Amino acid sequence: MVPVKVVLAVEDRDYIEPLLNYVHGSEYARRLRITAFSQPEAFHQYMIETSGMKRPEVVVGEAAFLNLWTTRENADIPYLVLYEGEQVSEYEQLLLKYQPLSELVSSILETARQRSNSRKSVNSQEGGMIIGMVAASGGLGKTTTALNMSKQLGNEGYSVFYLNLETMDSSALFTGSDGSSGSQEEGLSRLLYDLKSEGKEGALLSMASYCVHRPEIQADTFQPVYNRKELMDMTCDEAKELIRTIAESGQYDVVIVDGDSEHGERAQAVLEASHKLIWLLADDLMSMHKCGLWLDVLATTQPEGLKAMICKTSFVVNRYMGTMINSLPRDFIELNGALPYIPSWKQMQHPELLLSSPIYQREIRHLCRELLDMESSAQPSVAWS
Structure with a gap:
C-alpha cells in the first residue's frame, strides 16, 4: 500500500x-x-x-x-x-x-x-506518477540520474519504485546485486510470467512478492534480470503493461522507469506509458546529433505521438559545466534543466558515492520539485521542527 x-x-x-x-x-x-x-x-x-x-x-x-x-x-x-x-x-x-x-x-x-476512497490522486492519474528516463545514446548518466531521483524522492517521504528496462542493467553497481544468484522464479521474471498467465487480472497483482527494497536508493525494485533475452524479446505492449501494473498496484507514489538508450520496443513503451519524461542530453556534438536523429524518426513514424511526447518532456543537460557550447539539435527543443558535472566522479572506485554528492542532490531536488510540484520548503519524512 x-x-x-x-x-x-x-x-x-x-x-x-x-x-x-x-x-x-x-x-x-x-x-x-x-x-x-x-x-x-x-x-x-x-x-x-x-x-x-x-x-x-x-x-x-x-x-x-x-x-x-x-x-x-x-x-x-x-x-x-x-x-x-x-x-x-x-x-x-x-x-x-x-x-x-x-x-x-x-x-x-x-x-x-x-x-x-474519497481522495483524488495528486497526479490526476490512476495510480502513481510514471517518470520515464530517456537518452539517445548510452553513457549520458541516465541511470545515475534516475537513482539519485529515487533516493531524493524516497527521502522526501514518497513511496518509489525503480524499474530498469535496459538490456544491460548498470544499476547493480549501486545496489550490489548483479542478479546472477537470483532465482529465475522470483522477481521480474515471475511477474512477466504471471502477467501473461492472468491477462487482465494482472493489474490486481500485489507487487510485494516480486520486488525487493533497496535502502541505498530508498525504493523498491526488481533483482537485475539474469536472462537478458527476456528483456530483448519484450514487446512494446508487454513493457507498457508491466509499467502500468506497477503504477496501478496502489503501492507507489512514483515509478521511475530507466529505459533503453536505443529506439526500440522498450524505449517506445517508456515514451508512451510515462506521465512525465526526462530526456538527458550532453553538451557534445555526438550526443546532440543522435538526439536529433531519434526525434526525426519519431517525427516521421508517429508525428501526432511526437507532439504529445514533447508536451510531457523535460530536456535536461547532464554534466553541465556552466555554459553551453553546442546548439540544441532541433529548433522546437527548449532546455528545461541542467545537472552539474562532478569532477570527483571521473576516477571514482566506489559507485555508491555517485549517490552522495550534495551539489548533484541539490539539482536533483530542484528537478523533482519541477516534475512533482513539490513545495520548496518541504520537510523530510521524519522531521524535528
Whole structure:
C-alpha cells in the first residue's frame, strides 16, 4: 500500500521520539511517513505551504497546534486532536494521547483509510506518477540520474519504485546485486510470467512478492534480470503493461522507469506509458546529433505521438559545466534543466558515492520539485521542527 503521510504536532519531544522509534522498528515502518513538529510556528508555516504530493493524509496534534491551523476546515485533511481529559469539546475527532502505541498508530491508519476512497490522486492519474528516463545514446548518466531521483524522492517521504528496462542493467553497481544468484522464479521474471498467465487480472497483482527494497536508493525494485533475452524479446505492449501494473498496484507514489538508450520496443513503451519524461542530453556534438536523429524518426513514424511526447518532456543537460557550447539539435527543443558535472566522479572506485554528492542532490531536488510540484520548503519524512 502507499505509505500514509502523517503530520504529528506535539510540544513534548519526549512524546514524539518514542512514537517515531516504535514506528521505525515495527510493521508500520513501510506504511507510515511521519513529519513531526514540536514548535507551533513551524507547524503553522508547514501547513500553509504544503501542497501536491506532500499533502498529508492525516494531521495528529495537540489543540494548541491545531488552533493555529486556521484553514483546517477548508483543507479537506482529516485531523485527530490528542487529549488527556482536558476540555476539547470544539473538536469532533479526538484521540487519547497516552495509550498503547500499537492502538494509537492503528487509530491514525484507520482515519486515513476511511478517507482514502474519497481522495483524488495528486497526479490526476490512476495510480502513481510514471517518470520515464530517456537518452539517445548510452553513457549520458541516465541511470545515475534516475537513482539519485529515487533516493531524493524516497527521502522526501514518497513511496518509489525503480524499474530498469535496459538490456544491460548498470544499476547493480549501486545496489550490489548483479542478479546472477537470483532465482529465475522470483522477481521480474515471475511477474512477466504471471502477467501473461492472468491477462487482465494482472493489474490486481500485489507487487510485494516480486520486488525487493533497496535502502541505498530508498525504493523498491526488481533483482537485475539474469536472462537478458527476456528483456530483448519484450514487446512494446508487454513493457507498457508491466509499467502500468506497477503504477496501478496502489503501492507507489512514483515509478521511475530507466529505459533503453536505443529506439526500440522498450524505449517506445517508456515514451508512451510515462506521465512525465526526462530526456538527458550532453553538451557534445555526438550526443546532440543522435538526439536529433531519434526525434526525426519519431517525427516521421508517429508525428501526432511526437507532439504529445514533447508536451510531457523535460530536456535536461547532464554534466553541465556552466555554459553551453553546442546548439540544441532541433529548433522546437527548449532546455528545461541542467545537472552539474562532478569532477570527483571521473576516477571514482566506489559507485555508491555517485549517490552522495550534495551539489548533484541539490539539482536533483530542484528537478523533482519541477516534475512533482513539490513545495520548496518541504520537510523530510521524519522531521524535528
